[in-house]
Amino acid sequence: MARNKLYLLLFTACTAGYFWLFFTYYRVVTLAREPGVCLIKRVTGIPCPSCGSTRSVLSVLNGDLAGALYWNPLGFIIVIVLLVSPFWILYDVLSHRNTLFNFYNQTELFLKRKWIAIPAILLVLLNWIWNIYKGL
Amino acid sequence: MEAQKVDMFIMSNGKYFESYQINGIRERLIALDDSKWAMISTVQLKDPTISLIVSILAGSLGIDRFLIGDIGLGIGKLITCGGLGIWAIIDWFLIMGATREKNMQKIQQLLY
Numbered sequence: 471m472a473r474n475k476l477y478l479l480l481f482t483a484c485t486a487g488y489f490w491l492f493f494t495y496y497r498v499v500t501l502a503r504e505p506g507v508c509l510i511k512r513v514t515g516i517p518c519p520s521c522g523s524t525r526s527v528l529s530v531l532n533g534d535l536a537g538a539l540y541w542n543p544l545g546f547i548i549v550i551v552l553l554v555s556p557f558w559i560l561y562d563v564l565s566h567r568n569t570l571f572n573f574y575n576q577t578e579l580f581l582k583r584k585w586i587a588i589p590a591i592l593l594v595l596l597n598w599i600w601n602i603y604k605g606l
Numbered sequence: 607m608e609a610q611k612v613d614m615f616i617m618s619n620g621k622y623f624e625s626y627q628i629n630g631i632r633e634r635l636i637a638l639d640d641s642k643w644a645m646i647s648t649v650q651l652k653d654p655t656i657s658l659i660v661s662i663l664a665g666s667l668g669i670d671r672f673l674i675g676d677i678g679l680g681i682g683k684l685i686t687c688g689g690l691g692i693w694a695i696i697d698w699f700l701i702m703g704a705t706r707e708k709n710m711q712k713i714q715q716l717l718y
Binding site: 471476479483486487490507508509510518519520521523544547548574577578581582594 | 666667675676677678679681682684685686687688689690691694
């Protein structure tokens with residue numbers, strides 16, 4: 471993927487993520503309704519591996535790290551991406567560098583190795599089983 | 607390379623590439639040395655139809671993106687429930703083109 475396409479995609483995703491967070495925060499606080507747009511959960515009734523990550527991110531924002539871990543450990547990755555990537559993109563665009571793009575490519579190569587990929591897939595599957603067990 | 611060989615390659619592998627790229631690939635193959643034929647004819651290309659099926663069945667988990675080698679985007683889709691379901695639906699329409707682009711990148715490494 472080209473550098474600019476990646477940056478545009480990541481930036482759009484971050485913006486959408488922030489909008490979604492504000493929207494959900496408003497819904498949870500003022501309307502006291504639980505969030506949920508997950509396609510898999512709506513269709514099959516079974517939570518998907520990333521169900522609960524909105525609640526997890528909201529827990530982090532409230533300072534409740536144990537709660538975030540309970541809802542979904544993937545929430546921590548989302549928080550880090552949401553916090554870091556806009557500034558990193560801004561830095562790269564302003565200084566005409568490719569640091570984030572190179573980092574992305576390096577990470578892809580790193581994750582393609584068998585002894586990294588297989589444990590990662592197992593972890594995601596375990597997280598999924600835990601999600602179903604919790605009944606998110 | 608002989609035109610007959612190249613046309614055979616194009617006929618059996620044309621569906622793996624975008625239509626506008628096929629002419630370029632054909633010309634490039636004809637200009638290419640015969641010694642590369644073994645590598646060209648055995649290169650593993652991804653089928654766009656398979657990735658579309660995977661996208662419809664398991665797109666929310668990002669499996670389609672993992673399949674064509676976009677690990678980063680796959681993780682992005684996986685941890686956001688397929689981009690809240692929106693990205694998963696958009697990818698039903700994009701994934702075939704993305705697969706063909708990946709095939710083009712793969713064969714370009716051999717052609718140039």
